[in-house]
Amino acid sequence: MIEAFSDQEIIDALNALPEEIRWTLLLVDVERVGVEEAAEILEVPGGTIKSRAHRGRGMLRRALLPLARERRWVTNDVRSPQGTHLRQEESHE
Amino acid sequence: MSNDYRDEHDDTLDRAVSARLAKLRAMPVDTTDLDRAIRSKLPPPRRQWPILALRPMRAVAASLLLVSTIAAVIMLSTSSGPALAEPTQMAQVHQDIVSGRIPVMQVASIAEANRMLNSESPGAPTLPQMPDSHVMACCMKSVHNKKMACVLLKDEGVPITLAVARAADMKLAPVPVVNRNGVAYRVQKVGDLSMVMTEQNGKWLCLIGQMSTDRLIEVAAQVRF
Numbered sequence: 001m002i003e004a005f006s007d008q009e010i011i012d013a014l015n016a017l018p019e020e021i022r023w024t025l026l027l028v029d030v031e032r033v034g035v036e037e038a039a040e041i042l043e044v045p046g047g048t049i050k051s052r053a054h055r056g057r058g059m060l061r062r063a064l065l066p067l068a069r070e071r072r073w074v075t076n077d078v079r080s081p082q083g084t085h086l087r088q089e090e091s092h093e
Numbered sequence: 094m095s096n097d098y099r100d101e102h103d104d105t106l107d108r109a110v111s112a113r114l115a116k117l118r119a120m121p122v123d124t125t126d127l128d129r130a131i132r133s134k135l136p137p138p139r140r141q142w143p144i145l146a147l148r149p150m151r152a153v154a155a156s157l158l159l160v161s162t163i164a165a166v167i168m169l170s171t172s173s174g175p176a177l178a179e180p181t182q183m184a185q186v187h188q189d190i191v192s193g194r195i196p197v198m199q200v201a202s203i204a205e206a207n208r209m210l211n212s213e214s215p216g217a218p219t220l221p222q223m224p225d226s227h228v229m230a231c232c233m234k235s236v237h238n239k240k241m242a243c244v245l246l247k248d249e250g251v252p253i254t255l256a257v258a259r260a261a262d263m264k265l266a267p268v269p270v271v272n273r274n275g276v277a278y279r280v281q282k283v284g285d286l287s288m289v290m291t292e293q294n295g296k297w298l299c300l301i302g303q304m305s306t307d308r309l310i311e312v313a314a315q316v317r318f
Binding site for chain 2: 001002003005007010011014015019023025026027028029030031032041053054057058060061
């Protein structure tokens with residue numbers, strides 16, 4: 001499902017994320033810099049990079065969810081695990 | 094939903110998002126050389142010391158040595174390596190200049206700005222040519238001890254800060270890239286401010302202003318070295 005969004009939509013969603021999260025995703029996921037290198041660049045522990053990356057991906061999914069709903073790619077019933085890669089998450093972060 | 098299932102599902106979702114983000118490298122967002130640039134600037138990986146195997150006194154000595162080595166590396170990297178200008182820091186510079194929170198010199202042309210900046214700070218980075226009607230004021234700032242020449246421009250009444258530093262002194266921020274006429278512009282938003290960074294002729298440029306990124310890129314395209 002996330003594949004269906006345009007690059008610009010993904011970038012817009014990225015830009016709306018908090019700066020430290022955005023930089024982490026840009027380094028780790030876009031640039032594919034290793035966790036340790038990203039940790040050195042951003043001057044934080046490797047564990048922080050891992051947790052920011054995980055949190056950031058969740059935030060990105062949630063940021064894109066309204067758009068997916070608007071386009072009827074997902075329904076309000078998001079309990080089905082097979083339904084979508086944009087599952088609405090409970091607030092456990 | 095069990096915790097195990099949830100963890101596994103989260104991993105799947107994470108991988109999907111991560112794979113999608115990786116594809117951003119293929120669009121006009123071409124940041125392939127950034128990775129190389131960053132890797133070349135990073136110090137080599139530190140060796141893992143077998144501290145636990147050492148006797149306590151040796152362990153203390155090794156710790157002290159390690160701490161001093163790290164301190165030396167940090168001092169060396171902050172004084173001589175290229176600095177990363179964080180977008181929030183650059184936005185603050187712009188706001189300080191526009192609001193008059195830092196002293197600036199009123200100038201009417203780039204040539205005058207270059208003269209003033211060089212007299213205040215010999216060896217200051219040279220500002221590129223811009224239409225003189227845009228030029229209002231200039232000042233020197235530093236980011237992580239790297240000198241930046243700043244000039245306040247006005248584009249249709251909207252203030253823009255143009256910061257210039259030596260390209261060797263600054264790292265380009267790992268943000269999305271827009272290519273226009275063969276020039277790669279790194280674009281960024283901080284609140285209602287747009288930011289465009291690029292490198293030309295050995296200079297690092299950063300333009301900041303409260304306007305669309307496209308308009309800021311058009312202004313950046315007027316820069317001439």
